[in-house]
Amino acid sequence: MPANLNLVRTLTTLVLTMTLISGCAAASPQPFSVLEQGSAAMTTEDFTFAAALEQRKWEQLYAQIHAHRLPAPQPPMIDWEKNLVVLVASGWKPSAGYRVNINRIERRGTRLQAFVEVDEPPAGSLQLTVMTQPYVLALIERPERLQAIEFVDSSGKALRRLEVSLP
Structure with a gap:
């Protein structure tokens, strides 16, 4: 019986260690x-975060972004075996001069x-008074395995997490 107990302890330690290592994967x-x-x-939300992993979702997302344009433009062609697309839109802003940026993307194990960052116009600057909805679409090299895409601010504070499934 003690040999079985040692085996169980060893396997449990191994599983916990592997879980810890994969969860703390270096960026x-x-x-x-x-x-x-x-x-x-x-978009209608204050902030919108979305991902397209295949053509149908991409067409829907692109049509939503460009719903105000007639005729609606065709979405750029994407090689879905090599890439995926993410959208970040900051919602309604009261003037021109706002811009949404994705400064970097890091891979951490099975998540991206x-x-x-949302750039605002400098205080006191003259800007066109018009409602805007700044956005950015990023084309990302498709990782081998992916379980989640996390959107964070420049300090690393979580903004949104999207669960995805790439085998």
């Missing part, structure tokens, strides 16, 4: 590029962290 830069950036996302 590595994830290649990405800005696909599109604009001031009229036509996108570092988001």
Whole structure:
């Protein structure tokens, strides 16, 4: 019986160690590029975070962003075997001069962290008084395995987490 108990303890320790190591995976830069950036996302939420992993979702997302344009533009072609797309839109802003940026993306095990920043116009600057909805679309190199995309501010504070499934 003691041999079985030692085996159970050893296996439990191994599983816990592997879980800890995978959860604390070191961050590595994830290649990405800005696909599109604009001031009229036509989203309804204060902040919108979304991901497209396949064509149908991409077409829906792109149509939503450009719902105000007639005729609606066709979405850029994406190689879904190599890439995925994320959207960050900051919601309604009271003037021109706002901009949404994804400064970097890091891979941490089976999740990606996108570092988001919203630039505001300088205080006291003259800006066109018009309602805007700044957004950015980023094309990300598709990782082998992915369980979540986390959007965080520049200090690392969580803004939103999207559960995804890439085998």
